[in-house]
Amino acid sequence: MTLSVTELSVSAEDRRIARLAAAAVGLSLIDAAIPTPLPGVKPGLANIVTLLVLARYGWTTAAWVTGLRVLAGSLLLGQFLAPGFFLSATGSVASLGMLALARHLPERWFGPVSWSILAAFAHIGGQLLLARAWLIPHDGVFLLTPVFGAAALFFGTINGLIVARLMNEQPHSGPLHA
Amino acid sequence: MAWLSLFRPGDWLLLLTGGALVGATVPLFWQGGFADRAIIRKDGEVFAQVDLRARHNLSVPGPLGTTLISVEPGRARVVSDPGLRQYCVRQGWLSRPGEIAICAPNRVSLQIAGRTKAYDSLSY
Structure with missing residues (x-):
């Protein structure tokens, strides 16, 4: 028997x-610790990292960071494969899909605030559809649409402003200290 | 303020559009606009279906006596019931689809119904 060494090259x-992703996981833990009046109404602080990464390193890196954050965050919170995990995965897929389109908006007119608002709406939209299709199969779920929509708009705007501010402070590419 | 300078013109547009959209969903989803009739049952059988648009009073005879039901535009309630504990009377006005007041001793129930059939409860 020969010993074989598997080398994983890390780029x-x-x-x-x-x-x-570690920074994003940290933020999503903070997110989970903030008490909310209604499940699903959360600041979504980790999306700040997603948006910064999108602006600085492109969509693919942002998708990797978000995917790892959802996976590792759910493991740390004991939510892996629980409904909350699928809700957060669905929301992330929806908002990444939206961001893939939104980042092509003309930069002169639309900034991180627009990205963040659009992503927040896509996020909650995807989650509501999953909840309707799977968790609460009744149209009553949509009665909460105004609440979720308002929360998405509010937190989306705030997160977008934070991203815009961070990008202004560190306009050039460089190591991110989140 | 410094924060305001971070908005780009399109951001304002999107913020206002988003706000308008959210505002538009409020009446659509949240005014109980779905409630359109009251179903009154006696012994589990439908005794009467009353449109919630008009004022209406109804007496339902049961084994203990008469249960009085009052319907007003958009809402309905049990006014009086011969039952001992008066649970259905104390529930007051019902206005959302799926809400139900059950006068069990007199075997009468009053339920609000909408266009879509509501579940009583769901469990997993």
Whole structure:
């Protein structure tokens, strides 16, 4: 029997993704610790990282960071494969899909605030559809649409402003300290 | 303020559009606009279906006596019931689809119904 050594080569990109995902996981833990009046109404602080990554490193890196954040965050919170995990995965897929389109908006007119608002609406929209289709199969779920929509608009705007501010402070690409 | 300078023109547009959209969903989803009739049952059988648009009073005879039901535009309630504990009377006005007042001793129930059939409860 010969010993074989499997070498995993870690690129700079991998390290960057891991570092950013760790920051996002930290923020989603803070998110989970904030008490909310209604499940689903959350600040979504980790999306700040997603948007910064999108602006600085592109959509693919943002998708990696978000995917790892959802996975690792759910493991840490004991939510893995629980309904909350699928809700958060669905929301992330929807908002990443929206961001894939939104980042092509003309930069002169639309900034991180627009991205953030659009992503927040896509996020809650995806979650509501999943909840309707699977968790609460009744149209009564949509009675909460105004509440979720208002929360998405509010937190989306605030997160977008934070992203815009961070981008103004560190306009040039460089290591992110989140 | 410094924060305001972070908005780009399109951001304002999107914020206002989003606000208008959310505002538009409020009446659509949240005014109980779905409630359109009251179903009164006696012994589990439908005794009467009353449109919630008009004022209406109804007496339903049961084994203990008469249950009085009052219907007003958009809402309905049990006014009086011969039952001992008066649970259905104390529930007051019902206005959302799926809400129900059950006068069990007199075997009468009053339920609000909408266009879509509501579930009583769901469990997993």
